[in-house]
Amino acid sequence: MSVDAIMHTEFPEGYTVFFGADGKVILTPRSFEHSSTIKTILYHAIVSLGLHAKTASDVYIDFPADENSAPDLAILREDASREGKRYSFEDVLLIAEVVSLSSARKDYDDCTAKYGRHSIPVYLIIDPYAAEVVVHTLPTGDGYIAAHTHKYGTGKLPIELADGRTFTLDLDELPRPEAD
Structure with missing residues (x-):
């Protein structure tokens, strides 16, 4: 085009x-829930990691073999630096994808395999429709070894990052879809 x-x-x-x-x-x-959820996750990244923490939302990150991705939110290493105009997948500590009605299969299946294959240390699936967060850790060649599901409304969820910092997501503050 x-x-x-x-x-x-x-x-x-x-x-x-x-x-x-x-x-x-x-x-x-994009839905209001999708946008509000990303905003809430970003807020908790700022509270947990500081105002100047390296985060990206809907920004392309370079992956090998032209598998570039623009995740809903990525938390990068503090010492990450751009290669050209983009960051590398090797700089990513955590990726969060927010499920929309049309993206469930991609977020649960395709992205889990892709991010695991590229050794992203933590992959979060935030699902406003199921009111749950799935935390994937221990990446493998085709996904993740560990996946733990946490329901909305169950308090603070501390997530250890590979660089020793802790990202804390408050599950009580994640927005839920409004009834039609």
């Missing part, structure tokens, strides 16, 4: 648009 075509395209409201280096255009639906 040319730059001119992109500039004159009206993308549907409520979607985030990603443009891949390979020319792919990816439309991802």
